[in-house]
Amino acid sequence: MTPYLVALWAITKRESLRFINQRSRFLAALVRPLVWLIVFAAGFRAALGLSIIPPYATYITYEVYIVPGLCGMIQLFNGMQSSLSLVYDQEMGSMRLLLTSRLPRWWLLFCKLLAGVAVSILQVYVFLAIAAAFGIVMPPLGYLYALPALVISGLMLGALGLLISSTIKQLENFAGVMNFVIFPMFFLSTALYPLWKMAESSELLRDICAVNPFTHAVELIRFALYQSFNGMSLLWVALSFVVFMAGSMIGYDPAFGMTRKRPGGKP
Amino acid sequence: MSTLDVSHVTYRYGPKVALDDVSFALERGRFCALLGPNGAGKSTLFSLLTRLLVTREGRITVAGHDLAREPRAALGKIGVVFQQQTLDLDMTVLQNLRYFAALQGLSGAAAQRNIDAALDRLAMRERAGEKARALNGGHRRRMEIARALIHDPEVLLLDEPTVGLDTASRQSITAHVHDLADGGLSVLWATHLVDEIRPRDDVVVLHQGHVLAHDDAAAISGEKSLIDAFIAMTGKAPEERVAL
Numbered sequence: 001m002t003p004y005l006v007a008l009w010a011i012t013k014r015e016s017l018r019f020i021n022q023r024s025r026f027l028a029a030l031v032r033p034l035v036w037l038i039v040f041a042a043g044f045r046a047a048l049g050l051s052i053i054p055p056y057a058t059y060i061t062y063e064v065y066i067v068p069g070l071c072g073m074i075q076l077f078n079g080m081q082s083s084l085s086l087v088y089d090q091e092m093g094s095m096r097l098l099l100t101s102r103l104p105r106w107w108l109l110f111c112k113l114l115a116g117v118a119v120s121i122l123q124v125y126v127f128l129a130i131a132a133a134f135g136i137v138m139p140p141l142g143y144l145y146a147l148p149a150l151v152i153s154g155l156m157l158g159a160l161g162l163l164i165s166s167t168i169k170q171l172e173n174f175a176g177v178m179n180f181v182i183f184p185m186f187f188l189s190t191a192l193y194p195l196w197k198m199a200e201s202s203e204l205l206r207d208i209c210a211v212n213p214f215t216h217a218v219e220l221i222r223f224a225l226y227q228s229f230n231g232m233s234l235l236w237v238a239l240s241f242v243v244f245m246a247g248s249m250i251g252y253d254p255a256f257g258m259t260r261k262r263p264g265g266k267p
Numbered sequence: 268m269s270t271l272d273v274s275h276v277t278y279r280y281g282p283k284v285a286l287d288d289v290s291f292a293l294e295r296g297r298f299c300a301l302l303g304p305n306g307a308g309k310s311t312l313f314s315l316l317t318r319l320l321v322t323r324e325g326r327i328t329v330a331g332h333d334l335a336r337e338p339r340a341a342l343g344k345i346g347v348v349f350q351q352q353t354l355d356l357d358m359t360v361l362q363n364l365r366y367f368a369a370l371q372g373l374s375g376a377a378a379q380r381n382i383d384a385a386l387d388r389l390a391m392r393e394r395a396g397e398k399a400r401a402l403n404g405g406h407r408r409r410m411e412i413a414r415a416l417i418h419d420p421e422v423l424l425l426d427e428p429t430v431g432l433d434t435a436s437r438q439s440i441t442a443h444v445h446d447l448a449d450g451g452l453s454v455l456w457a458t459h460l461v462d463e464i465r466p467r468d469d470v471v472v473l474h475q476g477h478v479l480a481h482d483d484a485a486a487i488s489g490e491k492s493l494i495d496a497f498i499a500m501t502g503k504a505p506e507e508r509v510a511l
Contacts, residue, residue, distance in 0.1 A: 003372020010369030014355070021357065093351035100317045101370045102343035102418070108370070254321040 166251025
């Protein structure tokens with residue numbers, strides 16, 4: 001194996017082991033979308049009428065509608081969770097270990113990112129399996145087509161987490177991320193309601209949703225689950241990934257970024 | 268030939284000058300103590316040496332590689348032990364060593380050979396399967412030192428490695444690293460404790476971002492004890508906490 005792949009394998013293995021060892025995290029990651037699916041969606045089913053919109057060919061129930069959004073939610077939380085663990089690593093010093101390796105920094109950070117994506121995809125498929133057990137089934141091939149979509153959306157959301165971790169200095173600031181990143185991203189997207197539904201209440205809300213990268217991550221997954229391809233969403237997600245990744249590379253560059261603070265937190 | 272060469276390095280945090288025109292060179296097989304009170308700029312210098320920070324003023328070369336121009340080649344020649352503990356306590360000793368080897372791009376037989384050598388150096392082969400959490404502070408530190416040597420660096424940097432250890436562990440680690448220097452490694456050991464320094468060691472005295480002296484400990488102390496010489500030079504004892 002080349003040195004690059006050796007590092008990739010080791011980092012992925014470590015992140016996966018960490019995830020599996022933290023049972024509560026695994027459980028929370030699964031329970032969260034299931035609560036939405038079973039409780040929230042059931043309540044909303046009656047209140048919300050959905051017309052036939054692509055990629056759906058027939059009327060669908062609300063539970064079916066929100067499944068892709070919940071897949072996106074899993075990845076969003078996972079991206080933020082990796083970001084949290086990066087900030088933790090920075091405080092604890094193990095990030096330094098990574099950054100002083102002789103392999104290029106961008107590659108090591110990218111490995112961290114990929115490892116997080118792998119973990120998030122694992123969670124998404126477990127969630128899809130449980131949803132299927134509740135009778136919320138996608139077309140069989142859709143599960144396969146969703147994989148590349150999940151890789152790209154996972155990368156984009158992971159890169160966002162990486163960017164955030166490069167700007168946050170302390171764990172205490174992390175609660176702010178929840179309020180200012182996760183919630184707006186999730187609620188101002190097509191995860192819970194389609195765009196036209198948003199437009200009914202406010203054009204501005206619709207426009208915000210339409211530029212939110214998370215909307216496009218959800219739509220990419222939604223279309224893929226129905227074996228169709230949403231080029232616009234792919235472009236938007238890919239573009240956001242590049243921007244977030246470039247931002248985090250600057251953030252982690254010693255000449256400008258996060259490391260440009262006093263070492264060791266000394267007075 | 269010097270393996271680590273720091274030449275005219277200056278670093279600022281905004282308007283505050285943390286390091287001012289710092290120059291010194293480290294010879295192969297020498298134990299060099301970077302002596303200075305807290306806030307002298309030791310940690311800043313370590314961050315620059317490990318490229319966690321970069322500066323445009325001055326030049327750092329490691330085993331002939333310019334850290335700014337060939338960062339990867341230079342970093343490959345450096346082993347680092349940070350002041351903060353950086354082991355993954357939930358992984359075993361062996362897993363920690365393997366993970367670090369992989370971060371350096373080492374795998375297979377080459378990695379295994381170096382890991383075995385590290386375990387032997389620690390006399391910890393039979394404890395390789397234990398979680399790092401089960402080790403005491405002294406053993407954890409020794410393990411970090413062994414880990415820092417897995418990729419065969421030429422320079423070993425240690426930032427106050429004995430902080431928080433009991434006297435026996437402190438002495439044993441100091442002796443261990445002196446042995447490593449005798450074996451041909453160049454060691455830069457940041458400390459504010461003069462009793463870790465032997466008379467033949469190199470000493471760089473760093474105070475408020477300036478290098479006040481660079482010579483062997485015996486020459487710096489002269490007739491006096493090293494601590495008295497240090498106080499005469501800086502006006503304060505190295506243990507004293509000084510705000511930067």
